[in-house]
Amino acid sequence: MTESRVPRRRRFLVCEPRHFAVQYAINPWMRPDVPVDVSLAQKQWRELIDTYRAHGHTVHTVEPVPGLPDMVFAANAAVVVGGRVFGSLFKAPERRPESVPYDTWFKSAGYDVYRPESVCEGEGDFVPAGRWILAGTGFRTTREAHHEAQEYLGVPVIGLTLVDPYFYHLDTALFVLDDEGEGNIAYYPEAFSPGSREVLARLYPDAVIATREDAMAFGLNSVCDGRHVFISPKATALAGRLADRGYVPVPVDLSEFHKAGGGIKCCTQEIRS
Numbered sequence: 001m002t003e004s005r006v007p008r009r010r011r012f013l014v015c016e017p018r019h020f021a022v023q024y025a026i027n028p029w030m031r032p033d034v035p036v037d038v039s040l041a042q043k044q045w046r047e048l049i050d051t052y053r054a055h056g057h058t059v060h061t062v063e064p065v066p067g068l069p070d071m072v073f074a075a076n077a078a079v080v081v082g083g084r085v086f087g088s089l090f091k092a093p094e095r096r097p098e099s100v101p102y103d104t105w106f107k108s109a110g111y112d113v114y115r116p117e118s119v120c121e122g123e124g125d126f127v128p129a130g131r132w133i134l135a136g137t138g139f140r141t142t143r144e145a146h147h148e149a150q151e152y153l154g155v156p157v158i159g160l161t162l163v164d165p166y167f168y169h170l171d172t173a174l175f176v177l178d179d180e181g182e183g184n185i186a187y188y189p190e191a192f193s194p195g196s197r198e199v200l201a202r203l204y205p206d207a208v209i210a211t212r213e214d215a216m217a218f219g220l221n222s223v224c225d226g227r228h229v230f231i232s233p234k235a236t237a238l239a240g241r242l243a244d245r246g247y248v249p250v251p252v253d254l255s256e257f258h259k260a261g262g263g264i265k266c267c268t269q270e271i272r273s
């Protein structure tokens with residue numbers, strides 16, 4: 001049974017991987033001894049941007065800064081809801097300086113930027129889902145930051161505890177399919193604590209459930225525009241389940257970025273005006 005899904009045009013902020021590298025290890029995917037092919041990474045990233053534009057989405061870019069190899073993961077720099085920019089306070093000292101160029105970009109685009117007091121990593125852990133924001137904790141973003149985000153954005157924040165270090169950010173274990181009406185998501189239940197699994201089952205009885213293989217292939221680090229799902233080509237079981245529900249999987253391979261623990265969504269900040 002397939003329904004006809006309607007896409008909504010999005011505005012994305014991205015950062016070219018000109019200085020991308022794995023120079024330190026702050027998640028289990030990162031191995032500084034394994035080389036990164038920067039020209040392949042650039043090619044894969046370019047393909048993602050071209051694909052977004054071909055599907056009608058607007059893509060803005062922030063200028064990459066030398067010495068900030070993870071700056072390509074634009075999703076981590078802020079969460080933007082209703083034109084309000086809630087900035088990040090990165091956990092790792094290596095990533096803290098990334099906030100400066102991102103905050104500058106938002107300010108020059110005419111936004112105020114809220115500077116949080118507690119550790120939080122933007123859309124890595126804050127996933128706006130329409131009526132509420134799903135928020136991860138356990139590895140990076142703190143409970144205190146969930147509270148700060150709710151106060152600043154004025155949107156209910158629902159805390160979820162992550163328990164598997166391979167899925168250290170919420171956006172590695174869950175993504176939003178629909179953010180209107182009841183809304184819907186896809187996720188990998190085992191990445192969450194028992195209580196958080198119950199919360200997700202209660203909120204989303206109709207969710208698309210992913211396997212561990214899908215999740216390890218960064219299949220949940222996807223971006224959906226309401227119809228198209230920009231997804232890792234290796235998440236085959238998940239792509240099949242999404243197609244059964246009337247979504248259109250659009251495979252984009254970001255394998256070089258998996259070496260840093262990132263995928264499609266990590267490279268994509270959504271600006272919700």
Ligand code: ARG
Pocket residue numbers: 026027030070073075076095123124169171172260261262263265266267
């Ligand atoms: N190396 C980066 C880190 O560990 C990867 C970030 C991936 N981004 C994401 N939204 N999950 O911080």
